[in-house]
Structure formats: C-alpha cells, structure tokens
Amino acid sequence: MEANRVVNSDHPVRRRRTTPEQKRADILDAAAVVFFERGFAASSIDMIIERVGGSKRAIYKEFGNKEALFAALVTEIADGALAALDTPDSKSAALDTVLTRFARSLLTIYTTPKLIGLYRAVVTEAVRFPDLASAFFDKGPGRAATRLEGILDAARARGEIKAIDAKLAADHFIGMLRDNLHLQVVLCLRPPPDTAEIEARAAAAVTIFLTGIEAPGHQKGKRAR
Amino acid sequence: MEANRVVNSDHPVRRRRTTPEQKRADILDAAAVVFFERGFAASSIDMIIERVGGSKRAIYKEFGNKEALFAALVTEIADGALAALDTPDSKSAALDTVLTRFARSLLTIYTTPKLIGLYRAVVTEAVRFPDLASAFFDKGPGRAATRLEGILDAARARGEIKAIDAKLAADHFIGMLRDNLHLQVVLCLRPPPDTAEIEARAAAAVTIFLTGIEAPGHQKGKRAR
DNA sequence: AAGGTAAGGTAACACACCTTACCTTATGAG
DNA sequence: CTCATAAGGTAAGGTGTGTTACCTTACCTT
Numbered sequence: 001m002e003a004n005r006v007v008n009s010d011h012p013v014r015r016r017r018t019t020p021e022q023k024r025a026d027i028l029d030a031a032a033v034v035f036f037e038r039g040f041a042a043s044s045i046d047m048i049i050e051r052v053g054g055s056k057r058a059i060y061k062e063f064g065n066k067e068a069l070f071a072a073l074v075t076e077i078a079d080g081a082l083a084a085l086d087t088p089d090s091k092s093a094a095l096d097t098v099l100t101r102f103a104r105s106l107l108t109i110y111t112t113p114k115l116i117g118l119y120r121a122v123v124t125e126a127v128r129f130p131d132l133a134s135a136f137f138d139k140g141p142g143r144a145a146t147r148l149e150g151i152l153d154a155a156r157a158r159g160e161i162k163a164i165d166a167k168l169a170a171d172h173f174i175g176m177l178r179d180n181l182h183l184q185v186v187l188c189l190r191p192p193p194d195t196a197e198i199e200a201r202a203a204a205a206v207t208i209f210l211t212g213i214e215a216p217g218h219q220k221g222k223r224a225r
Numbered sequence: 226m227e228a229n230r231v232v233n234s235d236h237p238v239r240r241r242r243t244t245p246e247q248k249r250a251d252i253l254d255a256a257a258v259v260f261f262e263r264g265f266a267a268s269s270i271d272m273i274i275e276r277v278g279g280s281k282r283a284i285y286k287e288f289g290n291k292e293a294l295f296a297a298l299v300t301e302i303a304d305g306a307l308a309a310l311d312t313p314d315s316k317s318a319a320l321d322t323v324l325t326r327f328a329r330s331l332l333t334i335y336t337t338p339k340l341i342g343l344y345r346a347v348v349t350e351a352v353r354f355p356d357l358a359s360a361f362f363d364k365g366p367g368r369a370a371t372r373l374e375g376i377l378d379a380a381r382a383r384g385e386i387k388a389i390d391a392k393l394a395a396d397h398f399i400g401m402l403r404d405n406l407h408l409q410v411v412l413c414l415r416p417p418p419d420t421a422e423i424e425a426r427a428a429a430a431v432t433i434f435l436t437g438i439e440a441p442g443h444q445k446g447k448r449a450r
Numbered sequence: 451a452a453g454g455t456a457a458g459g460t461a462a463c464a465c466a467c468c469t470t471a472c473c474t475t476a477t478g479a480g
Numbered sequence: 481c482t483c484a485t486a487a488g489g490t491a492a493g494g495t496g497t498g499t500t501a502c503c504t505t506a507c508c509t510t
C-alpha cells in the first residue's frame with residue numbers, strides 16, 4: 001500500500017508540502033489529544049480534523065475508519081512509550097539498585113500524560129477492542145512483570161533473597177508503583193508527580209518490598225529496631 | 226418529590242403494578258449492565274429500555290436526562306458496594322490479622338463485576354464527570370487508604386512496626402492489592418479470582434508488606450535464611 | 451511543458467440518538 | 481360510578497456523526 005506511491009522509481013517520494021509520514025504523525029498526535037481526553041466513543045473525526053487541519057478524507061485515506069485509527073494510535077503509543085521498559089538492565093548490580101532503577105523508570109513512564117491517556121482509553125474500550133487490551137497489557141504491565149520476575153529469580157538463585165513466588169511478588173511490586181497515586185492522576189484528581197516525588201515513592205516501595213515495614217514480632221525472632 | 230405522590234392520604238401509595246422504587250431500581254440495574262459494558266458515550270437510552278422494558282419516558286421522568294442517570298448509577302453503586310469497607314475493624318487485634326482481613330475484603334470487593342464496571346466507567350468519564358471521579362475515589366480507595374493509615378499509625382504507636390510514612394505505606398499496600406490481577410480483570414483478560422486465590426494473594430501481600438522478601442544483606446545485618 | 455495519477459477538499463447521505471410534545475390509560479378520590 | 485391526575489407509550493424534531501461520491505489540485509513522469 002505504502003509502496004504503491006513509488007510508481008516506478010527508486011527516489012523517495014516527496015509529494016505535497018508535508019510527507020505522508022509527517023501527515024500520519026500529525027493525525028495521530030491530534031487523535032491522541034482527542035481520544036485520550038474524551039474517550040473513543042465520545043470523540044468524532046471532526047474534532048480530530050479540527051485540530052490537525054485538512055479534511056476527513058485524509059484520515060480515511062490513511063487509516064480506513066475510526067476504529068482503525070484508534071487501534072493504530074494505541075499500538076503506536078504503546079510501542080513507543082513502553083519500549084523504554086526494555087532497557088537492558090544490568091542484572092549484575094545489587095538487587096536494591098536494580099529495583100530502584102526499575103521502579104523509577106516505571107513510575108516515570110506510567111505517569112506520563114500520554115500513558116495516562118492510553119490507560120484510560122484502553123480500560124474504557126477493553127470490551128470493544130479486546131485485542132488492544134491484550135496487546136497493551138502484554139507490552140506494558142505484563143512485560144514489566146515478566147522482566148521483574150526474571151530479576152527476582154536471578155536474585156533468589158544468588159541467595160540475595162529467600163525463596164518466593166517471583167511472579168506473585170513481581171505483581172505486587174508493580175502494584176505498589178501503580179498505586180493510589182496513579183489512580184488519582186488517572187482520575188484527574190492530582191497532577192503527575194515530579195522527579196522528587198517519583199524518587200521518594202520508588203525508594204519507599206523498594207524498602208517495603210525488600211524489608212517490609214519491619215514488624216519486630218512478626219513471623220520470626222525479634223530484632224533490634 | 227416522592228412525597229407528593231401521596232395526595233392527601235395516609236395509605237401507602239401503590240400505583241401501577243410496580244412501585245416507583247422498584248421501577249427505579251430496575252432501570253438502574255439495566256443501566257448498570259449497559260453503561261458498564263459499553264461505557265457512557267457508547268450507550269444509548271434505547272439499549273437500556275430494551276433491557277428494562279417500558280419506554281424512554283420513564284427514564285426521563287425519573288432521572289431527567291442521560292447524564293443524571295449515569296451519575297445516579299455511579300453514586301448508588303459506589304455507596305452500596307464500598308460501604309462494606311466501613312466494617313468497624315477491631316484495631317486491637319494483631320497487625321497481621323487486621324491487615325489480612327483488610328486485604329481480603331478489599332480484594333473481594335474490588336474484583337466484584339459491578340465494581341470492575343464502575344471502575345471502568347469512572348476512569349473513562351473522569352474528564353466529563355470530575356465530581357463523580359472525586360466522589361468515587363473518596364468513597365473507595367481514598368477511604369480505604371485513610372483507614373489503613375489509621376491502623377498503621379496505631380500499630381506504630383504500640384511499637385509493632387518501625388516509624389514510617391503511614392500514608393505512603395498505606396498507598397503502597399493498597400496498590401499491592403490492586404495490582405496486575407485487578408488490571409487484568411478490568412481489561413477482560415481473565416476472570417475475577419475465586420476465594421482461594423484472593424486468600425493467597427492477600428496473605429502474600431501482607432507478608433511482603435510486613436517483612437519484605439527478606440533480603441539478608443539489605444540495609445541491616447545479615448541474618449540466616 | 452503537458453498529461454496522468456493520486457492526494458485533498460466539499461458536501462451530502464444515511465443513520466443513530468437524545469429529548470420532548472402529544473396522546474392514551476390506569477388509578478385513587480368523591 | 482365518574483372524574484381529575486399522573487404515569488406510560490408513540491412518534492417526531494433536531495442534531496451530530498461515520499462514511500463516501502465527486503470534484504479540484506498538486507506533483508511526478510516523460
């Protein structure tokens with residue numbers, strides 16, 4: 001489809017004043033604003049066109065219909081933003097260092113306005129777009145959980161932590177990071193956290209995760225405070 | 226408004242074959258199914274009427290318009306379902322017992338189909354209905370956090386746990402309970418957990434919260450595994 | 451430079467939907 | 481039994497929206 005634009009030449013195609021790629025990106029940007037603020041059903045193609053300029057014809061030429069535009073948007077944002085989760089974290093470092101780094105980046109990504117919007121949109125349309133919901137989870141929280149699980153397994157093998165259900169523990173740790181703060185941002189009840197707050201929450205989560213809140217008499221011999 | 230139906234008599238009003246209260250409840254039940262599955266914007270009054278029977282006139286007589294119906298639904302469900310969080314938990318019991326009980330009831334409530342639907346709907350319409358989002362948070366996660374904060378403060382005062390930021394810790398604990406499991410249910414990727422799974426996850430969360438995953442060399446003297 | 455091709459814009463179609471005016475019917479009072 | 485009253489149903493108004501047919505315009509090829 002894209003290739004058909006190149007009729008019979010090796011030259012890169014440069015039609016009109018903006019390239020098709022740029023136009024597509026512009027449309028997606030506008031669609032992000034509209035869809036993520038109002039939801040899929042309450043958004044109209046006209047609203048998006050009003051932002052990006054041009055005519056509806058451009059959208060239907062590029063994406064086909066409203067649902068496909070939404071799907072493309074979700075996929076694009078999910079791929080782009082969540083790719084940052086794939087940093088090849090050095091598993092060799094001490095567990096608390098790795099966890100803190102992991103927590104910091106997860107918190108930062110999750111509270112990005114675009115990701116908040118994506119979260120809202122995917123949650124809303126989980127019934128209508130089950131594939132998108134599945135893809136979103138696998139690329140985001142699912143992948144994060146899997147990676148964390150690997151980190152924990154490695155740490156357990158090294159004897160850094162006791163034997164645990166790594167999958168469950170990973171879920172819990174990620175849950176701590178996506179806690180009431182995240183929910184409040186999603187509900188528009190407070191702004192995203194700044195760097196300092198992210199740092200503080202990441203550190204607190206790591207501490208609780210690794211050492212708990214140190215209940216002296218709980219399940220083991222008492223120890224000094 | 227309701228009282229006006231009693232014209233000038235002490236007799237209980239019994240007009241038509243169903244009472245207005247019953248009719249109202251029926252409408253709300255049908256509205257819950259439609260709104261929670263499709264979202265506010267994608268739901269139509271006709272779909273609700275199709276389920277509950279009668280005509281649209283009944284809805285407009287009782288609720289005024291679509292938004293008010295949605296608002297009434299959210300408020301009703303939130304009040305009803307989240308009221309269970311207000312059990313007068315005995316703070317005198319040991320912390321792990323209280324926490325486990327707390328975790329179990331929160332997990333049970335949060336994964337109820339109605340609450341999942343409510344969560345989806347509120348998240349979606351947070352921009353359009355900021356008051357509903359605020360009320361939902363205050364009655365649900367907000368209240369839970371506040372109560373847990375009180376429990377932790379009391380435990381700290383008794384010396385059961387070390388000094389911590391109780392508010393932050395409460396958020397983290399609640400986050401652990403509303404983790405990837407909750408998200409997967411919200412995204413229709415898996416069914417709600419049964420009692421056994423709830424029990425297991427509650428116990429795991431409490432253990433991590435109170436004692437961490439016991440990293441021997443973390444921030445304190447090593448101890449035997 | 452001319453022409454063919456494809457992108458871009460206009461406008462209309464068809465439909466779904468919220469809302470309400472108007473009519474019908476059931477109900478309790480006298 | 482009759483009537484006033486209010487609830488219930490019908491259907492239409494008016495608007496917004498996804499989608500597409502048709503025309504215009506810009507660009508690349510030759």
